Amino acid sequence: MKIQINGNINEYYVQTLCMLFFSGVKFSKTDNGESDGLSADVSVTDFGTGAAATVTLKTEKGIATCTHSEQKSIGAKVSAEQIACGKAFFEAGKKLTGITPSWGILTGVRPAKLAIGGIVDETSKKEVRDSLTREYLVTPKKASLVTEIAAIEKKLLEKADTSACSLYISIPFCPSRCSYCSFVSFTSAKLLGLLDSYLIRLCQEINQTIDCIENLGIKIATVYIGGGTPTTLNEKQLEILLDTITARIDPSTLQEFTVEAGRPDTITSEKLNIIKNHGVTRVSINTQTLNDDVLEIVGRKHTAADFYRAFEMARKAEIPVINTDLIAGLPGEGFGSFSETIDAMIKLRPENLTFHTLCIKNAADFAHNKANINAWHTFNETSKCVDYSQLSAKNAGYIPYYIYRQKNTVDNLENVGFALPGTEGLYNIYMMEEIHSIFAVGAGAVSKMVSRDGRTIERIFEYKYPYEYLAETNGLKNEEKVKKINEFYQNIW
Ligand SMILES: C[S@@+](CC[C@H](N)C(=O)[O-])C[C@H]1O[C@@H](n2cnc3c(N)ncnc32)[C@H](O)[C@@H]1O
């Protein structure tokens, strides 16, 4: 897609607006032979008391032009130029494609963060809802959802210690790759062969990071071992990892300790008992769908029966909170099949249910198959699946407690975490609402330093790949990372 901009508007913002109507689109500066016939012409002018924007969108099938003027308002979070551009774009896109994005021109990944600041009481909740529909053209249904989540988060955050931190430990390995997966995770036999050395280096870094946290005098509120699939580690490796953590942190002082086990085909009773005996309070046992045909299409390498077995093992191990991830919009899955999965999951009653909407990133194998992409573009039942999952969970007593959005999800839909009251995954909220620093360790890990007032955020990237992490090339050495952290706490925090 070719983008032409005239005026004071950020190109990245225009690209995200394009993605609302043309999912998975690639951008090019020129209209050369590789062009897909799509173009966006944006022109924005400041007229003193406000801004006016004209947007022309073109596809091979047609052309649409729309104009919008927006008055400047004191204390507005977004400039009049941006709102004028967004609204003109929204109208042109709607006219040309017939699509009405349910999140309007709200493009950020953390919609609750925007809403949370405005919520004080019931009256202000209504004002926040109204302003989301009026200023960002969000549908009333989505505006109500995000306001409800923001109000729940606000209550949970009132009890949170903003001077504490969380610790994230990255295990970017899986036994095999699922075709839709966009996460950095390694499955080749060669890299899986590095697991023992990875673990040695990881345990070293865990100790160095906890030293750094202790020297700064910060409390650790939550620990999250994520992936990939952490239970790719065998029983012995898992024991070494958890011993290293619990030798330094007493789990009873933590608010939450999560292991994102994930794929049922990696889970054994022994691993779950090791997890439980180390004081882990929350575990993810995921299936994404209970339809065996869909599981096979997406290469999950497990069946619904395997999931039920792993879930039962986690119940027997008496880990207090079990979370299960599901995805709406997987290839080959329509409303009938997805709603059966939802009904069965509600019956199974895990403490947490996290509903994702399929997102296609270039990193996913799936994204390189044109037939898949075409099927995905014409698929229109996902919105119904998302509505059904949210409604069923609410009717069964679950509350929606965190929300995030990604670019290039089917129909621009959202991801929402539901919990039985009192079992909300706190790390998810702390991370999403950026209330305190996340110290991350391992390959692909990104530490996020958050100032006390939440206004300054600094990301510290490490080594992307496990072999770089092991060789300590192409990344930040641990001493350099600790130095950056110390500087942040001395100068900014
Ligand atoms: C970091 S992944 C790890 C989970 C674990 N390895 C598993 O597959 O069970 C966390 C969750 O992200 C979701 N996810 C991964 N790729 C996705 C995609 N392309 N679109 C939507 N959700 C996705 C899945 O629900 C997955 O359980």
Ligand code: SF4
């Ligand atoms: S979805 Fe989970 S198991 Fe599948 S490749 Fe991604 S991280 Fe690994």
